[in-house]
Amino acid sequence: MAKKKKKKKVSPVKNQVAEHVEQVPLEHEPSVADDAISEQEKIAEEEAEDLLATNIVRAKDVHKIFKMGDEEVHALKGVDFKVNRGEYVALMGPSGSGKSTLFNMIGGLDKPNAGRVFIDEVDIAALSTFELAWLRCHKIGYIFQTFNLIPVATALDNVMLPMLFADVQQSEAQDKAVELLRKVGLGERVFHKPVQMSGGQQQRVAVARALANDPAIVLADEPTGNLDSVTGRQIIELLREINKTEGVTVISATHDYKMLTVCDRIAWLTDGAIERYASRDELEIKEGSTDGE
Amino acid sequence: MREMEQIIILPYRKVLQIAWQGMRIRLLKTFLVTSCIALALAFLTFIMCSNGMVEQLGERASEQLQQRLAREGLLEQLLSTEQRSQTAWMLGIALMISFAGIVNAMLISVTERFREIGTMKCLGGLDSFIVKLYLAESLFQGTVGTTIGIVVGVVLAYVEGLNRFGSEAFQLLPIVTLVQILVISFVAGVVLTVLGALYPAWSAAKMEPVDAMRSEV
Numbered sequence: 309m310a311k312k313k314k315k316k317k318v319s320p321v322k323n324q325v326a327e328h329v330e331q332v333p334l335e336h337e338p339s340v341a342d343d344a345i346s347e348q349e350k351i352a353e354e355e356a357e358d359l360l361a362t363n364i365v366r367a368k369d370v371h372k373i374f375k376m377g378d379e380e381v382h383a384l385k386g387v388d389f390k391v392n393r394g395e396y397v398a399l400m401g402p403s404g405s406g407k408s409t410l411f412n413m414i415g416g417l418d419k420p421n422a423g424r425v426f427i428d429e430v431d432i433a434a435l436s437t438f439e440l441a442w443l444r445c446h447k448i449g450y451i452f453q454t455f456n457l458i459p460v461a462t463a464l465d466n467v468m469l470p471m472l473f474a475d476v477q478q479s480e481a482q483d484k485a486v487e488l489l490r491k492v493g494l495g496e497r498v499f500h501k502p503v504q505m506s507g508g509q510q511q512r513v514a515v516a517r518a519l520a521n522d523p524a525i526v527l528a529d530e531p532t533g534n535l536d537s538v539t540g541r542q543i544i545e546l547l548r549e550i551n552k553t554e555g556v557t558v559i560s561a562t563h564d565y566k567m568l569t570v571c572d573r574i575a576w577l578t579d580g581a582i583e584r585y586a587s588r589d590e591l592e593i594k595e596g597s598t599d600g601e
Numbered sequence: 602m603r604e605m606e607q608i609i610i611l612p613y614r615k616v617l618q619i620a621w622q623g624m625r626i627r628l629l630k631t632f633l634v635t636s637c638i639a640l641a642l643a644f645l646t647f648i649m650c651s652n653g654m655v656e657q658l659g660e661r662a663s664e665q666l667q668q669r670l671a672r673e674g675l676l677e678q679l680l681s682t683e684q685r686s687q688t689a690w691m692l693g694i695a696l697m698i699s700f701a702g703i704v705n706a707m708l709i710s711v712t713e714r715f716r717e718i719g720t721m722k723c724l725g726g727l728d729s730f731i732v733k734l735y736l737a738e739s740l741f742q743g744t745v746g747t748t749i750g751i752v753v754g755v756v757l758a759y760v761e762g763l764n765r766f767g768s769e770a771f772q773l774l775p776i777v778t779l780v781q782i783l784v785i786s787f788v789a790g791v792v793l794t795v796l797g798a799l800y801p802a803w804s805a806a807k808m809e810p811v812d813a814m815r816s817e818v
């Protein structure tokens with residue numbers, strides 16, 4: 309497989325940090341210090357704290373403003389958000405609080421008006437088109453409220469699609485897709501199309517698709533939003549299982565309190581800013597007293 | 602800092618394979634769009650051919666045929682100024698129908714797939730892949746639809762010619778004119794189809810993935 313690699317010159321300090329962070333075995337070429345440090349890296353070096361950070365996802369003072377005619381909606385008002393590797397974080401907040409907007413920023417699906425997003429300590433605003441596509445393809449798996457499967461394609465073809473972009477060999481991709489579909493409990497429905505499946509089954513296909521290229525992060529935006537509570541629960545537990553067994557970092561936006569039982573940490577988003585964080589334990593105490601709303 | 606790798610640019614063979622597979626699973630849609638193109642082109646070619654024949658009546662028709670047509674009062678009518686302006690109108694309408702029909706069909710069939718384009722971008726699809734995919738699809742549909750349309754149009758024009766002018770219909774249209782008509786129709790059909798598909802595909806491809814996925818049609 310002839311993967312093109314862009315050789316980046318990396319300063320030794322940052323390299324050490326990366327080495328330290330490195331847990332997932334990924335192809336990684338340690339490069340030596342070079343005089344010619346690129347412009348972006350200079351900017352990065354100005355901010356010493358960035359070098360010491362070791363989060364898999366880090367958003368820094370992210371702003372997003374939507375313009376609709378004369379009206380401006382300030383959807384994100386300086387969000388700071390950090391996620392550790394292997395965590396399962398629930399992004400909680402009422403409808404309209406900016407969860408989806410933040411989700412899109414973290415996933416590199418939209419650009420913030422101000423602030424920065426780092427994935428594995430790489431500023432995604434500095435990535436080239438090809439690098440950004442690689443990030444979306446290999447590093448992140450996306451799950452949407454509306455499933456977003458290719459409607460005319462079978463479950464198998466849907467799961468194979470990201471592998472096609474990753475240039476995985478056809479037969480290899482097929483085997484892996486079948487295996488993933490089996491893992492999410494759809495071994496019998498490999499050749500079914502989305503219209504022939506229930507919402508829960510479609511979302512399972514989406515989960516399998518998100519895992520196709522072994523991502524480090526799975527982003528889920530209201531994955532249970534269109535599902536009944538039992539099916540929703542199954543999807544959540546599936547995500548938790550993947551998080552536990554594969555060590556995949558899961559970030560899941562929701563306004564559904566039932567989803568919180570599986571997460572490690574909760575970030576509360578209110579009106580475009582992170583209001584506070586809560587750990588699972590804190591939540592359980594609260595849940596015990598309020599009976600989980 | 603870990604270095605970021607770059608996505609592979611899929612080879613043309615693979616893009617063609619995906620385009621072909623896509624058209625096969627959307628068989629009905631593909632068929633409808635292609636028929637729409639064929640219909641528009643059949644109309645255009647028919648009008649151009651039968652206009653061409655009438656224009657040549659004075660020069661290329663035999664004495665006999667001219668006399669017969671004159672007797673029936675057809676010659677005068679066919680060569681009258683009203684008839685000529687009507688012919689020009691017909692040609693204009695044919696062009697407009699082709700343009701609007703084809704561009705509209707392509708526009709709709711691509712915009713209803715905006716969400717899919719956004720999803721593909723989320724999964725690692727490059728803008729150039731999306732453009733190539735739609736280029737391949739529209740080239741195929743354009744070529745097939747146009748070819749079918751042209752054949753149908755020419756055949757119909759000659760059937761009509763045979764009806765009106767007898768076997769001389771085959772001599773009326775100079776071969777050069779016929780070739781011209783074929784070339785113009787073919788180029789117009791394919792170009793309109795490809796542009797009609799590429800314009801929306803390109804605008805969706807260069808959107809941020811969320812914007813492409815959000816657009817409901």
Ligand SMILES: Nc1ncnc2c1ncn2[C@@H]1O[C@H](COP(=O)(O)OP(=O)(O)O)[C@@H](O)[C@H]1O
Pocket residue numbers: 374375376381382383401402403404405406407408409410
């Ligand atoms: N594309 C858009 N255009 C205009 N306003 C938007 C757009 N997307 C989101 N918003 C606005 O931004 C705010 C946050 O939306 P969103 O992130 O979807 O919230 P949530 O996912 O928490 O329900 C809302 O006020 C919403 O109306």
Ligand SMILES: [Mg+2]
Pocket residue numbers: 407408409529530
């Ligand atoms: Mg939302």
